[in-house]
Amino acid sequence: MTDYNRIPNEYRPISMWGYFGYELLFSIPIIGQIILIVFALGGAANINVRNFARSYFCLFILGLVISIVIFAILFATGSLAYFLETLY
Numbered sequence: 001m002t003d004y005n006r007i008p009n010e011y012r013p014i015s016m017w018g019y020f021g022y023e024l025l026f027s028i029p030i031i032g033q034i035i036l037i038v039f040a041l042g043g044a045a046n047i048n049v050r051n052f053a054r055s056y057f058c059l060f061i062l063g064l065v066i067s068i069v070i071f072a073i074l075f076a077t078g079s080l081a082y083f084l085e086t087l088y
Contacts, residue, residue, distance in 0.1 A: 009045060009046065010045055010046055011046075011047060011048075012046060012048070013048060014046070014048050014049060014052065019052065022049065022052060022053070022056075023056070026056050033060075036053055036056060036057055036060070037057065039053035040053040040054045040056075040057045
């Protein structure tokens with residue numbers, strides 16, 4: 001079995017609570033996105049954190065694109081105006 005302390009810091013695996021903490025950190029509205037971009041571009045010393053930030057960033061961009069497409073479809077069909085009128 002591999003000794004955990006002999007693994008270099010840049011290759012050490014992240015614990016479950018570590019992933020949970022990074023998920024919470026990246027979910028903070030503006031500061032989290034800035035930290036996410038810094039970590040995704042190589043600001044993290046651990047390669048696993050960098051890869052997690054990159055995957056979270058891809059998920060964020062995918063959600064943003066899907067939201068824009070749905071908004072555009074609702075706007076084009078006039079459903080968005082009807083929906084906004086029913087709110088007020």
